[in-house]
Each structure stands twice: as C-alpha cells, then as structure tokens.
Amino acid sequence: MSLLLLLASLSLAQLGGEPLPAPPPLTGGNEETREAPPPTPAAEAITLALGATVWAEVKVSTEGPVMDLTRLSLSGYYKRELIELVLISAQAKKPLKDAVEKRAKGASLRQVAEGWGLDYDSLYDAALAVEELVDRLYLPRFPERTLRRERP
Numbered sequence: 001m002s003l004l005l006l007l008a009s010l011s012l013a014q015l016g017g018e019p020l021p022a023p024p025p026l027t028g029g030n031e032e033t034r035e036a037p038p039p040t041p042a043a044e045a046i047t048l049a050l051g052a053t054v055w056a057e058v059k060v061s062t063e064g065p066v067m068d069l070t071r072l073s074l075s076g077y078y079k080r081e082l083i084e085l086v087l088i089s090a091q092a093k094k095p096l097k098d099a100v101e102k103r104a105k106g107a108s109l110r111q112v113a114e115g116w117g118l119d120y121d122s123l124y125d126a127a128l129a130v131e132e133l134v135d136r137l138y139l140p141r142f143p144e145r146t147l148r149r150e151r152p
Contacts, residue, residue, distance in 0.1 A: 041142035043069035058096040092116035
C-alpha cells in the first residue's frame with residue numbers, strides 16, 4: 001500500500017511546470033574549486049518525475065537531486081538502477097547515500113532492499129512503471145546536449 005502512495009507522489013501535475021531545483025559527491029575535494037558537471041538528461045527527467053516529498057525522504061545533498069543523480073550517472077549507474085535506488089531509499093526511509101554505499105560495496109539491489117525489510121519484486125515493478133513515465137513524459141524535455149559519435 002505504501003508503494004502505491006510512493007507512486008502517487010509522482011509529480012505528474014507538474015507536466016506544464018518548471019523543473020524542480022543528487023547522493024553526495026563520490027569523490028572528495030575542495031567544493032569551491034571543483035566544477036560541477038552539466039546535468040545529464042536522465043537525472044533531470046528522474047528529478048522531475050519524482051515529487052519533492054520523495055527527495056526530502058531520501059535526504060539528497062545540498063546540491064539537489066539533479067546533481068546527485070548526475071554524479072551517480074557519470075560514475076556508471078544506469079537510469080533504472082538510479083530509479084530503483086531512490087525508490088528503495090524512499091520506501092525504507094533511509095538516505096540515498098546509504099543505499100549507494102551498499103551498492104558500491106557490491107550488494108545487489110535485491111540485497112539492499114531485502115536488507116531493509118522491503119519486497120524487492122514490487123519495488124522493481126514500481127521502478128519499471130516510473131521508468132516508463134520518465135521515458136515517455138519527461139526525458140523528451142531534455143535532449144542530448146552533445147552529438148553522439150557515429151558508430152563504424
């Protein structure tokens with residue numbers, strides 16, 4: 001039932017609205033001198049698709065969900081994997097940073113979810129539904145900024 005409430009928090013009402021203002025940086029360093037990478041389209045779309053309530057529950061860094069998801073995306077996390085991590089964190093009421101740390105130590109998404117007492121199969125189904133919404137409604141708003149190289 002709480003999974004349905006989580007899905008209901010998707011901000012579909014924001015279809016005509018402005019984008020909402022991601023886990024802490026994976027590398028250390030001086031915050032003032034480090035240049036932030038440009039946001040990835042997937043990070044912007046996922047941030048829009050999930051409501052502010054979800055981002056508050058998973059306690060993203062002060063940079064905001066777009067930058068946290070961008071940093072994770074650039075470090076090798078895939079779109080659905082990011083969605084699953086956010087849903088697992090929100091349902092477990094744990095910081096996204098904790099789920100990312102467990103994942104970085106080699107735990108599968110199923111192990112992370114079940115370790116926090118969650119039903120991974122229902123979370124996976126919910127992640128597929130969210131991914132479909134992201135692909136259909138939000139991702140087209142953020143076209144690739146650079147051309148892909150032609151493949152031989």
